[in-house]
């Protein structure tokens with residue numbers, strides 16, 4: 001039945017043919033996060049870079065990933081995500097769990113943040129995460145407010161839903177109103193956090209109450225259209241990753257193109273749901289436009305863990321003398337791929353393909369995808385991959401800089 | 406050959422003070438609970454028995470003994486002979502967070518004494534548990550101190566008792582249970598021998614045999630370069646990965662975790678290829694092989710062909726005449742030689 005549709009084609013779905021390439025960042029040229037020859041092994045990337053504390057301020061205007069950065073004057077071109085909120089609301093925990101894979105239970109030992117902690121993330125797009133101390137007055141005149149808020153991609157405001165939140169909301173409202181004045185386009189993302197400890201009813205009530213209080217205040221000041229969104233999050237489940245995915249997606253100008261490509265892939269191959277994941281953070285940067293539910297995200301995200309873990313275990317660099325002759329190297333896959341077949345259903349269930357050094361495509365197969373279809377899927381995923389190269393030339397350039405050994 | 410098929414019942418006592426985490430680990434290892442589910446467990450009343458069928462003719466007869474003082478008193482007095490006789494293994498769990506460590510050790514001593522009287526040849530494994538609650542840098546030292554102290558109180562078992570630092574939040578639980586199970590499997594040697602033959606035939610770098618429901622490793626064979634694999638904890642890490650994945654699939658598909666089994670999982674990269682597939686009724690086989698489609702395909706075929714041989718060493722819940730036949734046939738023609746032919750055929754085709 002898939003034969004009625006032509007295979008996915010790059011020219012058809014990708015309006016973006018040539019994008020200006022990202023500015024050269026010399027500090028990055030030599031630290032590819034991958035070991036030689038290992039773009040195939042989905043290695044974990046080092047994330048906390050030594051240069052992260054000193055943001056690079058090359059005066060090159062950002063061009064590539066400027067989704068909504070209208071405030072940008074000059075800077076390093078990396079969108080910033082600011083994490084703000086009350087003390088102990090969970091800001092540092094969120095940053096550690098999402099970007100450093102700290103086990104959630106170990107956040108109990110995190111100490112209070114005393115100065116802004118800036119971290120650079122290098123991935124399909126570069127961005128920075130600034131973790132603020134909770135007790136700071138973010139609009140204190142002693143602060144260089146412009147320096148903080150220019151170039152930001154999003155302000156993430158974390159509210160501890162298990163605690164008294166009225167003061168947190170007051171501060172949030174003040175912050176939004178201040179921002180509306182000078183930086184009206186900054187996305188304000190409110191994380192109603194630590195919902196793991198709450199009963200379903202209480203959780204819903206709290207969430208609605210917080211939204212109400214913020215919106216009332218905004219409309220009192222005539223800002224009902226301010227770009228403020230709300231999420232329920234917890235570091236003890238996938239919700240924090242889902243929320244981050246949505247925050248990041250707003251900063252990706254190519255999102256509509258990616259979604260169109262994924263839609264097309266899904267309908268051609270009868271795929272139930274397809275996600276494009278950032279391997280390192282397990283944030284998904286796009287999915288097809290069929291309805292998402294957290295369950296599909298979870299299984300795909302867990303599956304990445306499986307593949308990464310196994311790849312780490314068996315992808316260690318072996319010596320040259322391991323007896324692999326010519327005929328072996330020729331058949332090895334350059335991009336990792338994985339497939340799970342279920343016993344009950346007797347069909348393909350999950351499919352993963354490494355797209356480039358940052359991204360992996362994960363597909364949840366529908367019930368009508370028999371095993372023979374793998375060839376069709378492989379082919380179409382190849383086409384998808386080619387189209388994506390034009391959307392994200394960045395990853396390709398990096399691959400050239402760090403050629404496989 | 407049916408005489409060797411008789412199941413070996415092994416009685417395993419799981420003891421330790423109330424709240425130490427005995428039922429938690431049992432539920433995770435044997436009943437497909439995830440770590441965060443165990444908060445729901447209530448205290449165990451008296452003894453909960455479970456029978457767990459395992460690779461290699463092993464039938465685990467697990468006694469999860471409620472640890473509240475009243476129950477322990479009862480085990481040591483009225484039920485002394487009933488509880489402590491014909492024990493193969495005692496697993497004693499200490500809670501690292503306990504504020505009454507000295508008292509815990511005294512209780513341990515009385516249990517050890519009862520065990521010494523009724524099952525002097527039993528093996529004792531001590532798990533120092535909930536290590537996740539200790540900061541990483543303090544773990545090793547604290548573990549060693551406690552272990553030494555407990556060894557002193559182990560009486561006749563002092564020279565042989567084995568210690569493990571465990572937590573339900575990481576693979577350490579699997580490491581401990583893997584060793585305990587290995588100790589219990591009666592025909593581990595023959596399984597290992599067979600696995601080694603198979604590894605040669607399929608040119609695997611490594612073969613790991615996992616029990617299907619628990620995902621505990623039964624045994625493994627490592628060849629050539631893979632012996633230098635820097636991840637020495639990889640067997641229990643894979644256990645833990647598989648278990649987590651099973652939960653995740655169960656949750657997503659709505660199939661109970663007990664039967665949410667994949668038929669096969671494959672991972673191919675430029676450095677290795679890997680797959681896990683069903684081997685026998687109770688086992689899955691994980692194979693790490695060189696990155697070659699040919700070897701990969703041949704290995705899958707050869708593993709399918711080897712199934713009957715392994716099935717003989719496994720427990721069957723229902724009779725399998727076909728398998729018996731295959732075994733009888735291969736017994737005189739020489740399994741290894743035949744498999745080599747098959748492997749060769751695989752390469753040509």
Ligand SMILES: Nc1nc2c(ncn2[C@@H]2O[C@H](COP(=O)(O)OP(=O)(O)OP(=O)(O)O)[C@@H](O)[C@H]2O)c(=O)[nH]1
Pocket residue numbers: 085086087088089090091092093094106107108109110111112113114132133134135193194195196197233234235236
């Ligand atoms: N139950 C629950 N606890 C959480 C969650 N996220 C964080 N916590 C806990 O909240 C406490 C405070 O976390 P931090 O991340 O240090 O808070 P912070 O906002 O960075 O605090 P300051 O640096 O003082 O501003 C820690 O004990 C975390 O374990 C969550 O999702 N659920």
Ligand SMILES: Nc1nc2c(ncn2[C@@H]2O[C@H](COP(=O)(O)OP(=O)(O)OP(=O)(O)O)[C@@H](O)[C@H]2O)c(=O)[nH]1
Pocket residue numbers: 421422423424425426427428429430443444446447448449450470471472473534535536537538571572573574
């Ligand atoms: N932090 C941590 N908590 C654990 C661990 N294992 C178990 N627990 C907790 O310990 C508590 C008690 O666990 P149980 O397994 O019911 O204790 P038990 O030993 O069976 O107790 P009795 O049945 O009364 O003898 C549970 O709430 C678990 O959440 C662990 O490794 N780490």
Ligand SMILES: [Mg+2]
Pocket residue numbers: 091092093111112113131132133134
């Ligand atoms: Mg902090």
Ligand SMILES: [Mg+2]
Pocket residue numbers: 427428429447448449469470471472
């Ligand atoms: Mg119990």
